Amino acid sequence: MAKLIKRDLLKNVIEHFDITKHPGVVGVVESMEHMAFSSRDLFRAADIYDRMLRDTECAVILTLAGSLISAGLKKVIVDMIKNNMVDAIVSTGANIVDQDFFEAMGFKHYVGSQFMDDTTLRDLHIDRIYDTYIDEDELRVCDDTTRLIADSLEPRAYSSREFIREMGRYLQKNGKDKNSIVLSCFEKGVPIFCPAFSDCSAGFGLLVHQVNRPDNHLSIDSVKDFHELTQIKLLNKETGILMIGGGVPKNFTQDIVVAAEILEADAPMHKYAVQITVADVRDGALSSSTLKEASSWGKVDTVFEQMVFSEATIAMPLVVGYAYHKNGWKKRKAKDFAAKLDAADRGAGLVKQPVAKVKSATETSKGKAKASNGKGLTHKMPVG
Numbered sequence: 001m002a003k004l005i006k007r008d009l010l011k012n013v014i015e016h017f018d019i020t021k022h023p024g025v026v027g028v029v030e031s032m033e034h035m036a037f038s039s040r041d042l043f044r045a046a047d048i049y050d051r052m053l054r055d056t057e058c059a060v061i062l063t064l065a066g067s068l069i070s071a072g073l074k075k076v077i078v079d080m081i082k083n084n085m086v087d088a089i090v091s092t093g094a095n096i097v098d099q100d101f102f103e104a105m106g107f108k109h110y111v112g113s114q115f116m117d118d119t120t121l122r123d124l125h126i127d128r129i130y131d132t133y134i135d136e137d138e139l140r141v142c143d144d145t146t147r148l149i150a151d152s153l154e155p156r157a158y159s160s161r162e163f164i165r166e167m168g169r170y171l172q173k174n175g176k177d178k179n180s181i182v183l184s185c186f187e188k189g190v191p192i193f194c195p196a197f198s199d200c201s202a203g204f205g206l207l208v209h210q211v212n213r214p215d216n217h218l219s220i221d222s223v224k225d226f227h228e229l230t231q232i233k234l235l236n237k238e239t240g241i242l243m244i245g246g247g248v249p250k251n252f253t254q255d256i257v258v259a260a261e262i263l264e265a266d267a268p269m270h271k272y273a274v275q276i277t278v279a280d281v282r283d284g285a286l287s288s289s290t291l292k293e294a295s296s297w298g299k300v301d302t303v304f305e306q307m308v309f310s311e312a313t314i315a316m317p318l319v320v321g322y323a324y325h326k327n328g329w330k331k332r333k334a335k336d337f338a339a340k341l342d343a344a345d346r347g348a349g350l351v352k353q354p355v356a357k358v359k360s361a362t363e364t365s366k367g368k369a370k371a372s373n374g375k376g377l378t379h380k381m382p383v384g
Contacts, residue, residue, distance in 0.1 A: 006124045009133055012111040016075035016179075017313075019321035029322040038310055045274045045306040045315075046322040052240035052272045053085060054328040059236040059335060063253050064091035065245030067129045069099035070109040071313050074181060076320050081184040084332040085323065086242075088232055089185065089192045090249040093160075093200025096182060096192060097146065098139065101167055102201070104183055105145065106176030107138040139201060145170070146205030155216050159224040160197040162345070165338065189336035191232075193225050195252045226252070228341050230259040233267050235340060240272030241300075242319075244312050246279050246289075254299035261298070269298060273305040276315045 019025070029046050032039035052060050062080065069077075080086045103109070112126075112133035121128055125136040149163075149170055168186025175183055185192050197220050198206060210217040233239060233256045243250050260267035273291045291305040308315050323329065 010110045014072050014109040016072050017317045018075050019324050023325045025321040026325045041308045045308045046319045048274050048304045050323045050326050050328045058238045058240050059087045061088045061241045062086045063243040063249035064095045065247040065249050069095050070129050070132050077181050078184050084334050085329045087335045090253045093194040093197050098201040100181040102142045104171050104175045104177050104180035142201050143204040146202040147209045150209040155218050157219050157221040159228050160194040161191045164192045189338040191338045195248050230256045232337050233260050234265050239270050241270050243275040246277050257299045269301045273300045276308045
């Protein structure tokens with residue numbers, strides 16, 4: 001048997017699903033309304049997302065966890081951005097840097113096999129994401145590009161949103177693939193937050209940046225991330241969340257309701273919430289907590305919420321494709337939260353809520369019983 005070489009394995013490119021080409025998805029999803037189990041849940045999730053988009057007062061936040069871009073969902077998200085179907089994104093760093101930014105630089109993900117010998121892949125400098133391959137040598141280029149971007153910036157504390165904005169600016173000048181989440185968000189004014197930003201390819205670039213510049217380097221401020229995302233809730237009280245996976249992006253986004261309360265601001269619970277996940281209680285409560293459970297924390301209202309226990313590459317094209325072809329998004333206007341946050345960072349428009357002290361759980365609960373319309377807050381404060 002001939003010895004494998006790298007090009008033998010890196011030849012069939014992952015193709016990204018295009019929701020715009022499948023108007024028949026509406027009939028398929030609507031037929032699920034009168035079925036049972038996950039099919040009925042999926043219809044209701046699609047209907048709730050469509051309601052979010054028709055509610056022009058509502059800001060839509062998309063959260064992403066899991067290897068979604070490498071799996072072929074990039075164009076679904078790009079079409080959401082370009083058509084005002086999402087106003088802010090909270091994601092793992094891998095989706096944004098290792099996968100989207102990586103492809104925007106002209107690199108690709110490849111169809112592979114979960115049964116391939118991983119020692120062979122390691123010898124060939126091929127990384128495996130379940131049944132998908134990525135060239136490790138190209139990924140190192142991505143690492144170093146984040147270092148170059150960091151080296152070019154003023155040394156100060158940045159939110160991940162600010163740094164990703166600069167990645168978008170870099171792609172506008174140097175990108176090879178314009179069908180990019182980072183680039184599209186930069187051009188449309190949609191902020192991207194990665195609360196654990198160093199936990200991805202960018203982390204290696206930023207590590208080298210700081211080691212090489214011990215007295216003259218930038219840093220990523222995760223608290224600034226939290227403050228900025230909370231500002232979106234303060235600027236736009238009505239919010240809906242479409243969550244793909246769970247983990248940090250999910251919890252971070254739900255917590256902004258409680259953060260607004262701590263800052264003594266009147267901000268209702270998230271009005272709409274949909275989560276697509278395969279997690280269950282065996283995976284730990286943080287990832288798999290249901291939306292009804294989140295309501296007990298004062299984060300999500302229970303009128304328009306739906307869990308869909310399904311793998312994302314199956315469910316997301318159906319849910320988003322349904323909403324796209326129902327055309328409810330056509331009356332929405334871009335909210336351009338990125339510009340508002342940039343202005344706030346310059347001191348021109350920050351929604352300031354000075355607090356003398358952090359309120360205790362007892363103080364938070366005083367006179368704040370939960371209401372069915374989502375205007376009240378919970379008696380409990382989150383501990384994780």
